[in-house]
Amino acid sequence: MPLDWIWGLVGGLLIGTAAAAYLLLNGKIMGASGLLSGVLDRSTQGKSRIEALFFLSGLVGVPFIWHLVVGAPDTHLISNTAVLIIAGLCVGFGTRLANGCTSGHGVCGISRLSVRGIIATAIYVSAGVLCVYVGRHLLGLI
DSSP states (O other), X not given: OOHHHHHHHXXXXXXXXXXXXXXXXXXXXXXXXXXXXXXHTTOSOHHHHHHHHHHHHHHHHHHHHHHHXXXXXXXXXXXXXXXXXXXXXXXXXXXXXXXXXXXXXXXXIHHTTOHHHHHHHHHHHHHHHHHHHIIIIXXXXX
């Protein structure tokens, strides 16, 4: 089995475990965009704000530490920074439009058989497939 698939499997297991632990321990859905939004707009207060800050710190900090210890994997990112920035802005816009991100709708929503989560996931995966097809095959950007 290629190493990329193994790392993907390990990453998926870690995300699933984190989502389950967050739900079991806090009774809340682990949606990274919702946690970040609550911290930035200060709608999350007290203990919940501290928990969100710790969670988000781990979300950013653990890969950074992994990079320092093991090194960065080859991600096959494109060198066109403008395309990456535009893609990131589109993902952020889509996250706000869908009231959630891949962790909230995809990981937690589908695992709870949430119709809203399943529909949102189907839409953003389809949009991603369409964007890659257009960007790669029609425009030659990727």
